[in-house]
Amino acid sequence: MTSIAPVLHLREVGLGDVPTVGGKGASLGELLRAGIRVPTGFAVTTAAFGRAVEQLTVDGVPIPARVAGLDPADAPALAAACAQLRAAVEAAPLPGEVAAAVSTAYAAMCEEGADASLPVAVRSSATSEDSAEASFAGLQDTYLWVRGADPVLEHVRRCWASLYSVESVTYRLRRGIPETDLGMAVVVQRMVGARSSGVLFTRSPLSGDRSVVAIDASWGLGSAVVSGDVTPDSFVVSKVTGEVKRNVATKTRWHRPDPSGSGVVETDVPADLQDRPSLSDEEIAELVAIARRVEAHYGRPQDIEWAVAEGGDVFLLQSRPETVWAAKDAARKAAPTARPFDHVFNLLGGKRPSEG
Amino acid sequence: MTERSFPLPSQLEAVPGAEGWEAMYPYFSRFQPEDDQRFWFYNSMHFPEVVPAFDGITSEIPYTAIGANTARLFSFPTTMGIEYRIVNGRVYITANPVLDEAEQGRRLADFQERAGHYYANWDRLYVGWQQRIEALIADIEAVEVPELGELDPIEVVTSGRGFASNHLLREEFHRCIDLYSKMWHHHTEFLMLGYGAYVVFFEFCKQVFPEMGDQMVARMVAGMDVTMYRPDDELKKLAALAVDLDLADLFVEGSDPAKVLAALGERGDAGARWLAALEAAKDPWFNVSVGDGFYHHHLSWADDLTVPFAALPRYVEQIAAGQDLTRPTERLAQERDRIAAEYRELLDSADEQTAFDQMLGLCRQVFPYIESHKFYCEHWFTTRFFQKVRAFGQLLADRGVLLAADDVFHLRHVEVEDALADVMLAWASGGTELGGRHWQPIVAERKRIVEALSTWSAPPALGAVPEALNDPAVKMLWGITQETVEAWLGAEDDDGSTVRGYAASPGVVEGVARVLLNVNDIGQIREGEILVCPVTAPSWGPVFGKIAAAVSDIGGTMSHAAIVAREYGMPAVVGTGTATARISTGDRLRVDGDRGVVTVLA
Numbered sequence: 001m002t003s004i005a006p007v008l009h010l011r012e013v014g015l016g017d018v019p020t021v022g023g024k025g026a027s028l029g030e031l032l033r034a035g036i037r038v039p040t041g042f043a044v045t046t047a048a049f050g051r052a053v054e055q056l057t058v059d060g061v062p063i064p065a066r067v068a069g070l071d072p073a074d075a076p077a078l079a080a081a082c083a084q085l086r087a088a089v090e091a092a093p094l095p096g097e098v099a100a101a102v103s104t105a106y107a108a109m110c111e112e113g114a115d116a117s118l119p120v121a122v123r124s125s126a127t128s129e130d131s132a133e134a135s136f137a138g139l140q141d142t143y144l145w146v147r148g149a150d151p152v153l154e155h156v157r158r159c160w161a162s163l164y165s166v167e168s169v170t171y172r173l174r175r176g177i178p179e180t181d182l183g184m185a186v187v188v189q190r191m192v193g194a195r196s197s198g199v200l201f202t203r204s205p206l207s208g209d210r211s212v213v214a215i216d217a218s219w220g221l222g223s224a225v226v227s228g229d230v231t232p233d234s235f236v237v238s239k240v241t242g243e244v245k246r247n248v249a250t251k252t253r254w255h256r257p258d259p260s261g262s263g264v265v266e267t268d269v270p271a272d273l274q275d276r277p278s279l280s281d282e283e284i285a286e287l288v289a290i291a292r293r294v295e296a297h298y299g300r301p302q303d304i305e306w307a308v309a310e311g312g313d314v315f316l317l318q319s320r321p322e323t324v325w326a327a328k329d330a331a332r333k334a335a336p337t338a339r340p341f342d343h344v345f346n347l348l349g350g351k352r353p354s355e356g
Numbered sequence: 357m358t359e360r361s362f363p364l365p366s367q368l369e370a371v372p373g374a375e376g377w378e379a380m381y382p383y384f385s386r387f388q389p390e391d392d393q394r395f396w397f398y399n400s401m402h403f404p405e406v407v408p409a410f411d412g413i414t415s416e417i418p419y420t421a422i423g424a425n426t427a428r429l430f431s432f433p434t435t436m437g438i439e440y441r442i443v444n445g446r447v448y449i450t451a452n453p454v455l456d457e458a459e460q461g462r463r464l465a466d467f468q469e470r471a472g473h474y475y476a477n478w479d480r481l482y483v484g485w486q487q488r489i490e491a492l493i494a495d496i497e498a499v500e501v502p503e504l505g506e507l508d509p510i511e512v513v514t515s516g517r518g519f520a521s522n523h524l525l526r527e528e529f530h531r532c533i534d535l536y537s538k539m540w541h542h543h544t545e546f547l548m549l550g551y552g553a554y555v556v557f558f559e560f561c562k563q564v565f566p567e568m569g570d571q572m573v574a575r576m577v578a579g580m581d582v583t584m585y586r587p588d589d590e591l592k593k594l595a596a597l598a599v600d601l602d603l604a605d606l607f608v609e610g611s612d613p614a615k616v617l618a619a620l621g622e623r624g625d626a627g628a629r630w631l632a633a634l635e636a637a638k639d640p641w642f643n644v645s646v647g648d649g650f651y652h653h654h655l656s657w658a659d660d661l662t663v664p665f666a667a668l669p670r671y672v673e674q675i676a677a678g679q680d681l682t683r684p685t686e687r688l689a690q691e692r693d694r695i696a697a698e699y700r701e702l703l704d705s706a707d708e709q710t711a712f713d714q715m716l717g718l719c720r721q722v723f724p725y726i727e728s729h730k731f732y733c734e735h736w737f738t739t740r741f742f743q744k745v746r747a748f749g750q751l752l753a754d755r756g757v758l759l760a761a762d763d764v765f766h767l768r769h770v771e772v773e774d775a776l777a778d779v780m781l782a783w784a785s786g787g788t789e790l791g792g793r794h795w796q797p798i799v800a801e802r803k804r805i806v807e808a809l810s811t812w813s814a815p816p817a818l819g820a821v822p823e824a825l826n827d828p829a830v831k832m833l834w835g836i837t838q839e840t841v842e843a844w845l846g847a848e849d850d851d852g853s854t855v856r857g858y859a860a861s862p863g864v865v866e867g868v869a870r871v872l873l874n875v876n877d878i879g880q881i882r883e884g885e886i887l888v889c890p891v892t893a894p895s896w897g898p899v900f901g902k903i904a905a906a907v908s909d910i911g912g913t914m915s916h917a918a919i920v921a922r923e924y925g926m927p928a929v930v931g932t933g934t935a936t937a938r939i940s941t942g943d944r945l946r947v948d949g950d951r952g953v954v955t956v957l958a
Contacts, residue, residue, distance in 0.1 A: 204566070204567055207566035209564075209566045209567040210565070210704075211565045236567060239698065240695055240702075241572070241695070243862065334708050336707055336710040336714060340475075340717055340718040341471070341475035341476070341718060343556045343711070345467065347552075347555060347556050348433060348467075348555070349434075
């Protein structure tokens with residue numbers, strides 16, 4: 001593990017790199033490989049996490065042992081222990097070569113973006129996250145609109161620390177996920193100045209129908225949609241005919257970059273925007289086309305976060321396998337029959353004596 | 357009995373001026389006290405108007421045939437046949453479900469053997485069907501009303517035939533009824549099996565692709581060379597020929613067909629060529645009814661050129677303006693196959709794809725029958741049948757029993773036999789028919805009753821809320837499902853501005869309503885209006901070129917209005933139950949063919 005670089009550019013990774021760059025990082029790298037536009041960035045690898053955390057102790061006890069000794073049923077004790085663990089991880093300075101690698105990579109992004117303190121998103125990317133088997137959705141933290149090398153480093157540590165949130169620790173303890181298997185990478189990505197953003201599924205999240213793409217969209221940053229702070233517009237698009245069923249909502253709140261230049265604020269959407277569709281027909285069509293390419297690339301339905309920049313460029317921020325309906329698919333298979341019309345007998349046959 | 361119910365048959369209020377309507381229909385068509393506990397729905401798809409006494413045969417005989425096929429020939433496990441009742445001149449029906457599971461099991465074994473035989477030999481049997489139905493049409497054409505002269509012709513004597521011509525009066529009339537009955541048996545011979553195939557595919561699509569509209573399923577199934585499109589296609593060809601031959605000036609909106617024909621006769625060679633083309637097109641393609649073949653007054657185009665000649669001026673104008681009116685069958689077929697292939701591709705596994713292919717293949721196998729039988733049965737045969745009965749009516753009028761030939765349609769078919777016996781006796785005895793005194797007041801009274809009943813607004817359903825809706829035809833043809841029943845039950849809660857039905861053809865438009873209760877009024881439709889009608893029939897095809905959207909009281913997604921609306925790419929909402937009662941001509945409507953909602957805007 002120590003031979004792995006502490007920082008890898010997203011261009012350098014793909015789906016096979018989940019152990020080093022986590023699910024999110026691997027998935028973003030894979031999207032880049034598939035020719036999908038995602039905001040550029042790099043991943044702070046699990047190797048870096050390992051180097052930073054392995055030496056840490058709390059009250060003289062190594063962190064993994066401390067977690068393994070906790071009782072998920074004892075809520076007060078768990079909360080106290082987690083607060084202590086988080087503080088320790090957040091406070092400990094990064095090992096020198098890790099800090100240097102992150103700073104260098106960030107500086108390169110700043111140069112590319114012609115902004116000395118380029119705003120970035122710092123997002124946790126756990127190795128057990130983003131898999132069809134166990135969706136960790138929402139259990140780790142994402143920090144938007146972070147500017148400057150030191151804040152980036154600080155938020156990397158906070159991402160790592162989020163692994164020791166009460167929710168995460170409880171999740172691992174209840175599922176019996178051993179601490180030794182724990183790896184946490186962090187993705188640092190250029191911030192998209194999102195005019196509109198949201199999530200989409202390459203099947204209906206309501207019915208499981210794979211012939212549609214279901215898009216939820218609202219003004220501003222996608223965090224408003226994900227957090228449920230706004231009732232988004234809904235567009236359900238047929239993959240076969242391109243027909244769009246639209247439901248334009250009154251979008252009262254949005255998440256915007258803090259005018260101070262760093263962080264995010266939630267405010268009222270201007271009145272003239274509230275009832276307007278947050279996506280144009282062309283943008284819907286482009287999103288659907290991209291979503292279908294991603295779905296085809298992975299060979300299974302996807303759950304995608306996306307954003308449309310002020311200039312109209314469409315970016316994907318994340319793509320992971322859809323997990324809810326995937327499990328139900330197996331239950332509704334139609335099997336071929338010996339003769340085509342046996343289907344009629346099966347449907348109109350009523351109760352069979354043998355089944356009685 | 358149940359908490360919720362529709363109006364009870366026993367509690368329907370009498371229609372003023374229609375007292376005594378019961379005598380117009382057979383005793384076995386009347387609601388019984390125990391019928392209050394059963395679910396009945398108004399078959400406005402087939403019987404949108406008051407049924408005259410003779411036309412009662414178009415419910416009596418079809419239901420003897422359809423039920424015989426499902427219940428006794430093919431042994432459908434979960435459904436017997438359809439029962440019907442007539443109240444206030446409207447036909448209500450209900451399917452008899454088989455609810456006992458042991459009984460279903462017993463019926464299943466027979467169903468598999470019997471239906472299996474038809475499915476396995478479908479194409480061969482369908483060829484035989486085609487021959488049988490054409491033979492029946494030839495037979496009905498061959499029926500002759502005997503002439504009753506002063507003396508029978510000498511040949512009756514010299515050939516030693518041995519029976520006088522008055523005997524043939526009854527025999528030939530009977531032949532009409534018998535052939536009509538036989539036609540209906542053949543009509544329903546394949547029908548329920550065909551609907552069975554449709555139901556399978558629809559259910560599968562609904563399960564796997566719940567967001568897929570019914571109309572999309574129907575589009576994957578549809579055939580391109582459907583017999584029912586032919587009459588309209590022939591009209592377009594005639595319009596093109598008129599343009600080619602420089603006869604376009606003769607086709608002006610509102611012209612009397614007889615005058616147009618006369619004018620064509622004066623246009624030399626070109627006119628003669630067009631008239632010859634018309635004659636060629638008429639046989640058989642003008643044997644299409646202006647209705648759906650359930651009323652005596654639905655004449656065929658061949659019998660009355662008003663409808664086709666009302667459509668011609670517009671077609672002529674469009675073709676003269678350079679429009680191509682031919683159906684792009686090649687493109688439509690490619691689009692259909694692309695849609696089917698894409699949905700197939702979206703399935704999870706090779707197994708599911710194989711099942712999909714089987715189900716879709718079966719639908720496409722049964723489709724030609726489902727779509728074409730109407731032309732042969734309801735249109736060609738039935739318009740000939742009514743013309744023959746009309747000829748018997750003419751004889752009754754000539755003999756003084758009736759005042760006019762069409763008055764025969766105010767007698768039940770068994771009463772016509774009585775009247776014919778009267779003629780047979782009078783001719784034989786040298787006496788006088790007594791029917792004039794007997795029948796003419798009855799006919800006059802029934803005409804008043806029909807008029808009075810036409811004002812009655814028939815509820816979409818009567819009686820109890822159904823336990824099960826197992827009949828494939830009820831689902832596919834009438835479009836009646838649990839949701840329809842719920843919508844009908846909930847209709848009272850609406851504010852009155854919304855009418856819900858099936859999303860039959862996608863798109864949203866606004867426009868002015870034209871409510872047509874009677875097919876003979878289709879000339880009133882203006883360009884861009886929204887047609888609101890009880891049901892549409894294939895001969896309304898030309899109207900679809902004019903309207904912006906279609907709304908019907910009854911019909912499922914495979915009903916005629918739905919198929920044609922998709923063909924023309926206009927929104928349609930069908931199976932609303934109440935559109936013609938709740939919408940008036942001139943109302944401004946929004947028709948949402950995506951959601952199946954019609955809104956009255958003003």
